[in-house]
Amino acid sequence: MYSATDEQVKQFEQEHEYLKTKIDLGEEIVWLTRDQCVEMGPDVEGTLDVVRTAMISHGKKEYEMPAKIGIHPFDDVFFHAMPAYVPSSLACGEKWIECFPRNPKEYNLPQTTGLQVMNDIMTGVPIAVMDCTWLTAMRTPAVTALAAGALHPEAKTFGMFGCGVQGVEHVRFIVKTLPKLEKIYVYDIYPEMMDKLCDAVKDDVSVPIVKAGSPEEVVKSCECLSSATIITRDPMSVAKHEWVSKGQTILPCDLNTFWEPSISLEADKYFVDSIDEHELFNGMGYFPDGLPSIVGETGEILAGIKDGRTSADELIVCSNIGISVNDIAMGQVILKNALEAGVGTKMPL
Ligand SMILES: NC(=O)c1ccc[n+]([C@@H]2O[C@H](COP(=O)([O-])OP(=O)(O)OC[C@H]3O[C@@H](n4cnc5c(N)ncnc54)[C@H](O)[C@@H]3O)[C@@H](O)[C@H]2O)c1
Numbered sequence: 001m002y003s004a005t006d007e008q009v010k011q012f013e014q015e016h017e018y019l020k021t022k023i024d025l026g027e028e029i030v031w032l033t034r035d036q037c038v039e040m041g042p043d044v045e046g047t048l049d050v051v052r053t054a055m056i057s058h059g060k061k062e063y064e065m066p067a068k069i070g071i072h073p074f075d076d077v078f079f080h081a082m083p084a085y086v087p088s089s090l091a092c093g094e095k096w097i098e099c100f101p102r103n104p105k106e107y108n109l110p111q112t113t114g115l116q117v118m119n120d121i122m123t124g125v126p127i128a129v130m131d132c133t134w135l136t137a138m139r140t141p142a143v144t145a146l147a148a149g150a151l152h153p154e155a156k157t158f159g160m161f162g163c164g165v166q167g168v169e170h171v172r173f174i175v176k177t178l179p180k181l182e183k184i185y186v187y188d189i190y191p192e193m194m195d196k197l198c199d200a201v202k203d204d205v206s207v208p209i210v211k212a213g214s215p216e217e218v219v220k221s222c223e224c225l226s227s228a229t230i231i232t233r234d235p236m237s238v239a240k241h242e243w244v245s246k247g248q249t250i251l252p253c254d255l256n257t258f259w260e261p262s263i264s265l266e267a268d269k270y271f272v273d274s275i276d277e278h279e280l281f282n283g284m285g286y287f288p289d290g291l292p293s294i295v296g297e298t299g300e301i302l303a304g305i306k307d308g309r310t311s312a313d314e315l316i317v318c319s320n321i322g323i324s325v326n327d328i329a330m331g332q333v334i335l336k337n338a339l340e341a342g343v344g345t346k347m348p349l
Helices: 008-024 033-038 043-058 103-107 133-151 165-177 191-203 215-221 261-266 275-283 298-302 324-341
Strands: 030-034 070-071 078-085 091-099 112-119 126-131 158-159 181-189 210-211 224-227 251-253 269-272 316-321 345-346
Touching: 008 133, 030 033, 030 158, 030 324, 033 126, 033 324, 043 133, 078 181, 078 324, 091 324, 112 133, 112 191, 112 324, 126 133, 133 165, 133 191, 133 224, 133 251, 133 298, 133 316, 133 324, 158 165, 158 210, 158 215, 165 181, 165 191, 181 191, 181 215, 191 210, 261 316, 269 275, 269 298
Parallel strands: 030 126, 158 181, 158 224, 181 210, 224 251, 251 316, 269 316
Antiparallel strands: 030 345, 070 078, 078 091, 091 112, 112 126
16 A cells, blocks of 8 residues: 655645545546547547556556456456556556457457546546547557567667557557557468557558568567567467567567467566556466466666666567556546546436
């Protein structure tokens, strides 16, 4: 548990007074649709700032965030409850997110859906309920991009596996933190998803994008790589250890699924966004070959508490499974902008 400083408590009180001018606390909440979240949310640069601040707070242990708990009606799906208290962002709340990889094909629905509740820190009362798919689509690539910028700032090549929601945003974000990029490789099992990605980012990304013919081509061509495909309890091991070389930086968003587990087990350094989260997933059987030995957390690198890369030939894996300090910090910015602009529907509690 984190105890707020006197200065922080003063800020919470001010925030409470501000909220009282915008909403009848305890009597009503603000409902924000997905479109309103997009309209009121920060842009790519703004998201990087919000997430950097939240990650640094995480690195300094100035937060409260129990590892996510979940329910699993089917083997291949999960719901996660993700609460967080982030004093530096004056934010607390909880994200309730679903991941159903079967959805796009079988139901014509997105793989990832969810809602987020934001609360007043001083009184606990709920202030807002908002869609959380967009903020998830933004904060996840922000973490990858910030970690890539810290671990491999000189990278000239970036590879992205999975060209869905996350893949598109990863390509949009990565160009902001890897300024020397000359080429981006993308790969998806469905070639039309690669086309869609290229189309989606064409106005924002001037770095040439190669639609790769195989995972091997991507792994062998890129210094820095990420994957956002699906998460399964048993590793799919699509990316093979024999294709990987020293000096690469691998930043999976899909836990231990896409990359052959021996890559992480034998990496020179294995960082994670949250040790608690990775230990929890290990307990649930997502690391059947064992959880690699963790040298530190992504937030600790960003806060300057732990060294990231210390030699050019280190193979580094940095696994970011998603932490709610970022969701709640993003939600706070969206909510604040919406309250200022008078956007959202007030509803009685
Ligand atoms: N770490 C985090 O914080 C975080 C946050 C959100 C989502 N995720 C994870 O990221 C993944 C993608 O989420 P999304 O919302 O982008 O889903 P999505 O369905 O929009 O995209 C996934 C894409 O991966 C492709 N794919 C599946 N298997 C593949 C393979 N073997 N090789 C190449 N491509 C493959 C699919 O064809 C699809 O285009 C999911 O596993 C999700 O759980 C992680």
